[in-house]
Amino acid sequence: MSVLDVRDVHRVHGRGETAVHALRGVTLTVSSGELVAVMGPSGSGKSTLLNLAGGLDRPTQGEVVVDGTVLARCSRRALAALRRRRIGYVFQDLNLLASLTAAENVALPLELDGVGVRRARRIAESALSEVDLDGIGPRFPDELSGGQQQRVAIARALVGDRRLVLADEPTGALDSHTGEAVLRLLRSKVDSGAAGVLVTHEARHAAWADRVVFLRDGLIVDTAGPVDQPEELLTTPGGGR
Amino acid sequence: MSVKHGLLALLQRGPMYGYQLRAAFEESTGGTWPLNIGQVYTTLSRLERDELVRALPENEAGQRPYQITKAGRADLAAWFATPVSRSDRPRDELAIKLALALTTPGIDVRTVVQNQRAATMRTLQEYTRLKAGIDRAADLAWLLVVDSMLFQAEAEIRWLDHCEASLVRYAPPPVTIVATADESEEVRA
Numbered sequence: 001m002s003v004l005d006v007r008d009v010h011r012v013h014g015r016g017e018t019a020v021h022a023l024r025g026v027t028l029t030v031s032s033g034e035l036v037a038v039m040g041p042s043g044s045g046k047s048t049l050l051n052l053a054g055g056l057d058r059p060t061q062g063e064v065v066v067d068g069t070v071l072a073r074c075s076r077r078a079l080a081a082l083r084r085r086r087i088g089y090v091f092q093d094l095n096l097l098a099s100l101t102a103a104e105n106v107a108l109p110l111e112l113d114g115v116g117v118r119r120a121r122r123i124a125e126s127a128l129s130e131v132d133l134d135g136i137g138p139r140f141p142d143e144l145s146g147g148q149q150q151r152v153a154i155a156r157a158l159v160g161d162r163r164l165v166l167a168d169e170p171t172g173a174l175d176s177h178t179g180e181a182v183l184r185l186l187r188s189k190v191d192s193g194a195a196g197v198l199v200t201h202e203a204r205h206a207a208w209a210d211r212v213v214f215l216r217d218g219l220i221v222d223t224a225g226p227v228d229q230p231e232e233l234l235t236t237p238g239g240g241r
Numbered sequence: 242m243s244v245k246h247g248l249l250a251l252l253q254r255g256p257m258y259g260y261q262l263r264a265a266f267e268e269s270t271g272g273t274w275p276l277n278i279g280q281v282y283t284t285l286s287r288l289e290r291d292e293l294v295r296a297l298p299e300n301e302a303g304q305r306p307y308q309i310t311k312a313g314r315a316d317l318a319a320w321f322a323t324p325v326s327r328s329d330r331p332r333d334e335l336a337i338k339l340a341l342a343l344t345t346p347g348i349d350v351r352t353v354v355q356n357q358r359a360a361t362m363r364t365l366q367e368y369t370r371l372k373a374g375i376d377r378a379a380d381l382a383w384l385l386v387v388d389s390m391l392f393q394a395e396a397e398i399r400w401l402d403h404c405e406a407s408l409v410r411y412a413p414p415p416v417t418i419v420a421t422a423d424e425s426e427e428v429r430a
Contacts, residue, residue: 039362041406184373203362203398204391207369212362214355222355224362 003163003195004030004053009062011048011218022048024218025062032163035187035196037206040215046199047168049215053197054087054166055079067163084109088157088194090167090186096141096149096156102128103137106156113160127155131185147178154182158189165189165196171205183208244276244284249293249309249317256297256306259285269382273390288313335397339404351408358401365394 011023023045030036038046051057052064055071064071067086071079096105106124111117125137131151141149150172157165167186171179187208190196198209206212212224244266251257251265259281266276285307288294293313297306309317335357342350368391375384 041402187373201402202395203365204369204395206362207365207391209366212359212366214358222359224359224366 001032002029003032003067004028004197005063005065006049006053007063007065009049009052009059009064011045011052011057012060021218023052023059026215026218026220028213028220030164030195030197032193032195033190034211035190035198035209037198037200037209037212038215039200039203039206039212041201044215045218046215050166050168050197050199053164054089055083081113084113085160086163088159088162088165088189090154090157090165090170090182092169092172096153098141101138101140102133102144102148102152105141105152106159109156110160123159124155127159128152130158131155132181146172147174147181150174150178150182151185154185158185158194162189162194165194167196168199169201170198171200171202179205244280245288246317246320248281248284248288249313249320252294252307252309253314253317256308258300258304258306260304262307270386273386351405354401354405354408358398361394361397361401365391365398368394 006026006028009023009026010021013020013022026045026049028036028049038049040046048057052059053066055064055066055074058072066082069078069082071082074082096102097108100108103121103124106127107115107117107120110120110123115123121137128134128137131154133148133151133155136144136148136152141152144152150170154170157167165186170186171182174182183205186196186198196209198206200206210225213220214222214224247266247269248262251262251269254265257265259278262285263276263278263281266281267274285294289296289307291312292310293316294307294309297308299305339350339353342348342353368387372384372387372391375387377384
């Protein structure tokens with residue numbers, strides 16, 4: 001079942017001669033249980049696509065549908081509720097609130113959504129435990145390492161019943177082991193039924209996805225999916241060619 | 242890498258006979274380098290000739306174990322101490338293919354780059370899947386072999402990204418087909 005439907009979406013910034021065509025007719029469907037990576041050079045439209053998918057920006061032309069809801073037809077309030085309940089965001093700048101503890105940061109979207117404080121905290125603690133951060137709930141972001149902060153941000157993005165998870169370079173400047181742990185978490189959320197979109201310029205990270213789409217100049221130029229006979233890769237050292 | 246040093250490294254663990262060596266070799270390379278038993282025995286006899294291993298008496302089952310010698314240990318230690326030279330590796334077909342694509346009329350280099358990137362990406366996806374299934378604590382050697390393949394594939398994709406960016410930046414003029422003498426005459430005729 002498709003959770004995200006991006007239909008022939010265009011996004012133009014500015015007008016006239018100075019207009020910048022960030023996207024020029026992109027169509028992308030992401031189903032439940034599917035992780036799609038978006039790759040492409042700087043300025044190819046990756047982040048614009050992610051912002052449109054998350055309802056943080058509106059297309060100039062075309063339609064974005066999340067979990068059956070056409071975003072353009074939503075009131076501002078309905079869109080905010082959809083973003084809070086159904087969509088999880090993991091961005092490179094973590095946007096953790098420095099004045100809130102780790103648990104409060106994770107509980108915030110639930111509380112904004114009307115979940116009682118105690119219940120929200122309980123859910124937050126269990127979300128933190130899912131990302132191997134048992135016991136750090138009472139600590140403030142500046143008391144945590146970069147990797148721990150990133151995992152708090154992931155816990156916040158994955159808490160509750162998120163149908164769509166959007167990640168923009170979620171591994172940031174993390175070392176390769178911590179970065180991989182972040183991707184494993186994203187992967188397992190998707191495997192449990194969410195749909196995921198991962199924007200990255202790291203091929204090794206994109207490889208966690210079921211499908212990789214390549215954007216260039218605002219257009220999808222190619223798609224890579226798994227090969228039919230993976231064992232063939234292993235018949236020669238180095239494999240592939 | 243040679244099979245020779247692979248076998249010496251395995252014999253460093255203790256004496257082994259041919260079939261044991263083959264199984265251990267394939268296990269330590271995760272099956273990425275299949276070895277036939279003939280190769281094992283040919284290599285063993287060369288190692289014996291060079292006095293790097295010695296044959297022990299046959300066991301009751303008629304299997305003859307081999308043991309590493311002092312010279313063999315020294316040879317192995319020297320091999321581990323010497324960095325692998327990149328110039329010893331076979332020429333990179335892909336680099337040559339791209340270089341030729343730039344100067345071959347009628348070939349769109351960007352398409353060649355993109356096709357290769359999609360193919361290498363698929364390879365990378367499969368390695369990643371393979372890696373996700375490995376018990377990291379129990380099978381560290383295999384994990385590192387898969388990581389090596391992953392990093393190589395990733396490096397190739399980064400290089401292809403770099404090629405694409407260079408193509409955009411320097412935009413080489415398209416190469417036109419130069420008519421051969423025969424074709425020129427045909428045109429005049």
